[in-house]
Amino acid sequence: MIPDETADDIQIAAEAQQRLAVQALAPAYVPACPGAGKTHVITLRHLQSPTRLLRQGRALISFTRVARDQMAQRCRQAGRSDLLHAPHFVGTLDSYLWEFLVKPLRATQPVPRLLESWSNVKAPVQGMDREISLHRFPMVLDPAVEPVRQGVAWNNVDRDTKRLLEKSEYDRGEWEAAALKTRDSWCKLGYFTGHEARYLALWNLRRPGRAAKLLPQLLSRFAEVVVDEAQDCSGADLAILEMLHDAGLPLVLVGDPDQAIYAWRGAQPAALQRLATKLTSAPVPLTGNWRSSPVICRLASTLRAGHRPPDTAVLREDDIPVVVLPTRFAGTGSNHRHASTSNGVVKAFRDVAQQYDIEAVDCLVTAYKYATLPGITREKQNTNQITSLAWARTVAHTEGATSAELTRACAVAVRVLFGYWFPGEVGSAERLCAAHGISLQQANRTAFTFLHSLPPPHKEWATDVWQAMKAWPAPSGVTPQHTKGRLAGAPVVARQAKATGVRTNIVHQLKGDEADAIMLILPDDGNVQRWAQGDPSADELLRVWYVAITRARRLATLAVPEEEAEDMAQMLTQYEVPVRIV
Numbered sequence: 001m002i003p004d005e006t007a008d009d010i011q012i013a014a015e016a017q018q019r020l021a022v023q024a025l026a027p028a029y030v031p032a033c034p035g036a037g038k039t040h041v042i043t044l045r046h047l048q049s050p051t052r053l054l055r056q057g058r059a060l061i062s063f064t065r066v067a068r069d070q071m072a073q074r075c076r077q078a079g080r081s082d083l084l085h086a087p088h089f090v091g092t093l094d095s096y097l098w099e100f101l102v103k104p105l106r107a108t109q110p111v112p113r114l115l116e117s118w119s120n121v122k123a124p125v126q127g128m129d130r131e132i133s134l135h136r137f138p139m140v141l142d143p144a145v146e147p148v149r150q151g152v153a154w155n156n157v158d159r160d161t162k163r164l165l166e167k168s169e170y171d172r173g174e175w176e177a178a179a180l181k182t183r184d185s186w187c188k189l190g191y192f193t194g195h196e197a198r199y200l201a202l203w204n205l206r207r208p209g210r211a212a213k214l215l216p217q218l219l220s221r222f223a224e225v226v227v228d229e230a231q232d233c234s235g236a237d238l239a240i241l242e243m244l245h246d247a248g249l250p251l252v253l254v255g256d257p258d259q260a261i262y263a264w265r266g267a268q269p270a271a272l273q274r275l276a277t278k279l280t281s282a283p284v285p286l287t288g289n290w291r292s293s294p295v296i297c298r299l300a301s302t303l304r305a306g307h308r309p310p311d312t313a314v315l316r317e318d319d320i321p322v323v324v325l326p327t328r329f330a331g332t333g334s335n336h337r338h339a340s341t342s343n344g345v346v347k348a349f350r351d352v353a354q355q356y357d358i359e360a361v362d363c364l365v366t367a368y369k370y371a372t373l374p375g376i377t378r379e380k381q382n383t384n385q386i387t388s389l390a391w392a393r394t395v396a397h398t399e400g401a402t403s404a405e406l407t408r409a410c411a412v413a414v415r416v417l418f419g420y421w422f423p424g425e426v427g428s429a430e431r432l433c434a435a436h437g438i439s440l441q442q443a444n445r446t447a448f449t450f451l452h453s454l455p456p457p458h459k460e461w462a463t464d465v466w467q468a469m470k471a472w473p474a475p476s477g478v479t480p481q482h483t484k485g486r487l488a489g490a491p492v493v494a495r496q497a498k499a500t501g502v503r504t505n506i507v508h509q510l511k512g513d514e515a516d517a518i519m520l521i522l523p524d525d526g527n528v529q530r531w532a533q534g535d536p537s538a539d540e541l542l543r544v545w546y547v548a549i550t551r552a553r554r555l556a557t558l559a560v561p562e563e564e565a566e567d568m569a570q571m572l573t574q575y576e577v578p579v580r581i582v
């Protein structure tokens with residue numbers, strides 16, 4: 001227990017750091033530890049804006065819609081909805097690039113639209129010997145060359161797609177060319193994704209004539225651009241930001257390089273450091289952790305490059321030790337067993353949390369991969385429509401499904417219903433809704449009730465779905481054509497885990513999230529050696545573990561293979577982390 005006076009001093013010092021970050025003049029770099037209150041600082045910075053109408057605004061840029069919504073909500077709660085509108089901008093990097101560096105130079109017809117992913121439209125790659133959707137080919141950019149090189153990120157193609165490709169007569173080069181050609185044909189129809197937004201932003205900024213049309217507007221609109229989670233910037237993102245800085249746009253980069261977990265998607269923490277140094281010689285660090293207990297700060301420091309000392313726990317004085325759960329891992333997440341009780345590992349975790357008065361709703365289970373995670377099965381990204389719909393139906397019937405899952409589930413059902421109602425019409429749900437005078441909200445409501453009405457998936461489920469689609473009240477003006485849009489095949493249905501009341505999600509979906517108790521599932525052998533000897537600056541998995549445990553406020557639990565439990569506890573004890581095996 002920290003004496004009161006010291007606790008006060010710690011809080012005062014942490015608040016002083018936050019104040020400096022709120023007031024720092026742009027260009028600025030704010031490297032921050034986990035739980036440092038980055039969102040808090042960024043929003044406060046924005047809330048300082050005068051209420052009178054300004055000629056110039058501030059852009060708050062994040063990587064996810066969740067982060068964007070969080071900042072927007074805080075502005076609204078403070079009674080400052082005005083800060084969400086022009087001249088300000090609060091949104092994702094994709095939408096910022098699109099809005100200010102791409103769209104102004106596009107033809108107005110066909111109306112250019114930014115999609116979250118190619119999976120939002122039905123876009124099979126054309127001219128090949130089997131049907132594979134465009135979204136199954138993740139794209140990558142190399143901004144180091146001019147013109148920017150783009151291609152398929154083969155390392156990130158999922159296993160199912162790789163299997164399909166192996167059976168194809170065409171080789172990877174031919175698939176890549178076909179995917180890019182199909183993509184180009186969608187761009188001609190006015191559709192783009194974040195990848196194209198980056199490509200075109202770079203294209204425009206690197207051509208003086210085009211840049212001259214964009215930059216003056218941008219510079220007069222924004223007095224400052226704040227980028228949150230800057231450690232997730234890809235090489236292309238950083239190249240764009242650097243050009244904006246060179247053009248005189250004041251940037252504020254806020255991020256935690258230790259939490260960089262997107263290198264596989266092109267994030268470049270080292271390049272971020274270079275840009276940060278170019279922005280300022282005096283970064284404004286945040287080293288107070290307002291979220292986690294001292295034990296968790298200490299545990300986290302063992303997973304940091306250079307083994308820097310633990311961050312200061314500002315508020316929490318808990319001394320709950322780290323709990324190691326010896327576990328017998330099974331092929332699927334829901335069958336992992338706690339070794340000493342043979343209970344499911346989630347139940348064991350809940351029992352431990354309960355000992356510390358932590359309720360199930362304040363617990364969070366996480367793992368690197370969906371496959372090892374107990375609980376609701378993830379929508380398989382690249383599966384056939386009937387299986388996607390079966391997943392969506394399961395979500396609609398699952399208590400505790402997250403809003404992101406529900407949104408995805410409704411989108412799947414909207415696509416299925418629209419495929420039947422508007423056969424032959426291409427385009428996103430938004431575009432079809434607009435064309436047929438249906439509000440997206442109405443479409444989502446219909447989709448949800450439709451999903452909810454469907455019987456549980458089984459082998460002959462496609463027939464039930466077809467009957468339901470035909471019987472479902474259609475909006476006026478729809479023109480179904482016989483069996484067009486009918487789903488074929490049998491769904492691959494995953495077993496639904498017993499409801500535990502505990503949230504589960506993969507680490508990559510936990511950015512910015514937090515919970516009183518976290519259980520990190522570490523099913524592979526060799527965890528201890530990797531933890532003790534690995535280099536977090538080179539080993540992204542260690543950074544993924546770091547992100548996971550730093551979501552915890554009070555209790556961090558590690559489920560490790562039974563034979564590794566003792567070694568794990570010993571290793572943590574050597575680092576002076578209080579630990580117990582349960």
Ligand SMILES: Nc1ncnc2c1ncn2[C@@H]1O[C@H](COP(=O)(O)OP(=O)(O)OP(=O)(O)O)[C@@H](O)[C@H]1O
Pocket residue numbers: 015018032033034035036037038039040256259290291511512513550
């Ligand atoms: N000045 C403050 N006073 C009280 N609570 C604070 C303060 N700053 C931050 N917090 C709280 O600390 C917690 C962590 O803040 P936040 O989520 O903004 O951190 P973060 O820097 O985004 O962390 P991470 O990068 O780990 O997600 C939140 O619960 C937030 O409400």
